[in-house]
Amino acid sequence: GCCGIQGQKYKMTARFRDSKITHPILGQRLELECLPTERDSGVSWMRQDKDGTLHFIVFISSLSRTTFIGNMGTSARFQAMRDSSFYRLVIKSFSVQDQGNYFCLINSNQMLHFSNGQPAFIPVPTTKAPTTAAPTTQGSLTKTETCLKTPAPETSKQKGLNFFCDIFIWVPLACGCLLLLTALVITITLCQKTRRRRCRCKR
The missing domain is CATH 1.20.5 (Single alpha-helices involved in coiled-coils or other helix-helix interfaces)
Incomplete structure (x- = not known):
């Protein structure tokens, strides 16, 4: 996972805004928040996919101005804002392609500092293996009789x-x-x- 530059004491926390959420639900709104521990000039949100590739999502300035990929001010999939000391990222409708580990990062003194990673994966449904019922006594007798009658x-x-x-x-x-x-x-x-x-x- 990503972490801050070695030797730096700067820490940030990325997490689900609702502490009761353990994983996202397909098609529903998901909100994350980032809390820097020191003064900053803005925060970027990034997603790391299953292959380990980082994807830039948005930069939120300290004045709550947003810049999405392609230097766009808005996004059809995301919303972003600064709320007091928190930098929030909203995924409007969570999809399979949104799965990954979410990080926020800042550039302080020409050094990048990453938060912890917040996993956001849709749980895989578990299917139970079909159970085979034990053969009844009658069935066993029938098989035995068949074997006796038909060599x-x-x-x-x-x-x-x-x-x-x-x-x-x-x-x-x-x-x-x-x-x-x-x-x-x-x-x-x-x-x-x-x-x-x-x-x-x-x-």
Whole structure:
């Protein structure tokens, strides 16, 4: 922020005229006042924007004559005057472009002296994050039932692959067992016929 020249005891105060105001309201009138602590030959009002750039607003002489930017005596946006020991600045309708830190300054003994900065910013509205309600028991049960009734695609695919694998494994085994069983039946039948022939020959 800006301050007086180092080593100087000269002090000024810039503030809202209404001490109850904490921040400006968009579209409403805003009044600031500057109180020098010593005799002066006039006060200038300046605004420092968010980027730190200083903007000249008006010079108010000790006789309450005003000189705005462009060497104009009046302004469509501002009013300025001297009232007793105070130098007042009025913003007729506060807008977004009027936001910044406001300073008053004087030129005393060929030295510039700045007041403290009075912040004037429109408060940013805070939006609450949407809250998500916890799922009900019924909803949880419904989701569970759905999961039970409808298997996941990956599970179905895996089951299909397992089924084909079972076919390729068990079909050859079944055929082999059937062939072995057939061979066993044929062998038993032949053995029985051979035994009968032997028995007839002995008689």
